[in-house]
Amino acid sequence: DTAVSQTPKYLVTQMGNDKSIKCEQNLGHDTMYWYKQDSKKFLKIMFSYNNKELIINETVPNRFSPKSPDKAHLNLHINSLELGDSAVYFCASSGTAHPYEQYFGPGTRLTVT
Amino acid sequence: AQSVAQPEDQVNVAEGNPLTVKCTYSVSGNPYLFWYVQYPNRGLQFLLKYITGDNLVKGSYGFEAEFNKSQTSFHLKKPSALVSDSALYFCAVSDSGGGADGLTFGKGTHLIIQP
Numbered sequence: 684d685t686a687v688s689q690t691p692k693y694l695v696t697q698m699g700n701d702k703s704i705k706c707e708q709n710l711g712h713d714t715m716y717w718y719k720q721d722s723k724k725f726l727k728i729m730f731s732y733n734n735k736e737l738i739i740n741e742t743v744p745n746r747f748s749p750k751s752p753d754k755a756h757l758n759l760h761i762n763s764l765e766l767g768d769s770a771v772y773f774c775a776s777s778g779t780a781h782p783y784e785q786y787f788g789p790g791t792r793l794t795v796t
Numbered sequence: 797a798q799s800v801a802q803p804e805d806q807v808n809v810a811e812g813n814p815l816t817v818k819c820t821y822s823v824s825g826n827p828y829l830f831w832y833v834q835y836p837n838r839g840l841q842f843l844l845k846y847i848t849g850d851n852l853v854k855g856s857y858g859f860e861a862e863f864n865k866s867q868t869s870f871h872l873k874k875p876s877a878l879v880s881d882s883a884l885y886f887c888a889v890s891d892s893g894g895g896a897d898g899l900t901f902g903k904g905t906h907l908i909i910q911p
Contacts, residue, residue: 689838718898723903724834724884724903724904725885725901725903725904726840726901726904727901728898728899728900731898741898744798755889773839773840774844775839775840783828783830783845783847783890784830784845785840785842785899786841786842787832787839787840788839789837789838789839789841790838791838
């Protein structure tokens with residue numbers, strides 16, 4: 684009965700590769716997000732999707748692209764991976780009943796070598 | 797632009813003592829304030845929020861926070877700390893109120909409760 688799930692949990696890859704991280708929520712929420720947490724634990728919003736529309740897009744490289752096949756999924760595609768992309772990526776979601784409460788997934792630790 | 801400051805990287809408290817984790821914010825409009833907790837190797841968990849109303853808000857696990865508009869602060873408190881409260885705590889703010897925008901988080905404060 685996991686609310687927000689992410690796969691994979693760990694991802695180790697080489698520079699220049701293309702990878703994807705998947706996120707699914709079973710809460711019926713309308714909005715989903717991607718956050719990046721760096722090695723110093725600083726957490727920063729990357730994207731959010733509401734009803735399949737991109738709401739905000741922070742100044743992240745265009746190598747990162749969110750893809751939402753439906754309301755329950757928001758996947759993150761990363762092209763031409765760089766060393767600086769190493770971080771923990773968190774997916775989150777929120778619903779219209781309590782739009783300020785975000786539910787986070789367990790995170791995906793990405794290591795680029 | 798909105799921002800959050802958590803001035804302490806780490807707070808150490810003896811078990812049973814009261815605890816306070818500090819947070820100050822800056823927003824252009826009305827602040828919507830939140831506290832989240834992150835346990836090791838886990839995602840963030842929502843603790844409590846201030847949207848409007850009483851300045852003292854109560855949340856999960858016995859935590860509460862006090863909104864102080866004049867000091868632009870939203871400090872997290874608990875009357876009696878437990879060892880299991882040891883975790884990383886994030887203060888966050890939004891000025892949109894709509895929920896669809898992401899939250900702006902502080903850098904986090906490590907709370908260590910000593911037995």
